[in-house]
């Protein structure tokens with residue numbers, strides 16, 4: 287079992303990314319209450335990875351609850367919305383939190399800029415996300431849960447950076 291936690295501000299699309307990946311579908315309205323999780327099996331050439339994807343609500347009032355859940359995570363997706371600079375700022379704070387709780391080689395962290403379909407409203411350039419990820423040694427991809435852009439790729443990337451033995 288490979289535990290992945292989704293972190294990020296409210297409404298950046300955490301539930302939508304999990305839903306797209308697991309059900310290959312998109313819904314406009316997917317409220318998250320507290321924490322929930324999905325499972326999905328990924329077959330790689332060398333190994334099969336069974337994901338347990340934890341979706342934490344971005345709403346502040348749930349944060350104390352969800353705190354408990356990411357303790358033994360293998361990977362974290364730090365999600366922001368490319369149409370909101372503020373959500374990237376928040377993702378940086380989540381990263382600081384993760385850095386306090388994990389040693390660098392204990393967890394795979396991916397920075398995910400979601401909602402690429404909102405190109406006209408973009409506030410964060412691809413380069414900005416990429417550069418931040420590079421300086422922090424994070425995986426980086428931009429995605430759209432809505433138009434199904436690079437959603438599988440992000441899970442594939444974290445699956446491949448696991449050791450495959452879990």
Ligand SMILES: Nc1nc2c(ncn2[C@@H]2O[C@H](COP(=O)(O)OP(=O)(O)OP(=O)(O)O)[C@@H](O)[C@H]2O)c(=O)[nH]1
Nearest residue numbers: 296297298299300301302314318344401430431432
């Ligand atoms: N245009 C666009 N909208 C998206 C995308 N992903 C999610 N949304 C929308 O953004 C809103 C929030 O999506 P959620 O998946 O509920 O976001 P969340 O991060 O799980 O939110 P919380 O559970 O409140 O923390 C919904 O209206 C979604 O339909 C995307 O890739 N493109």
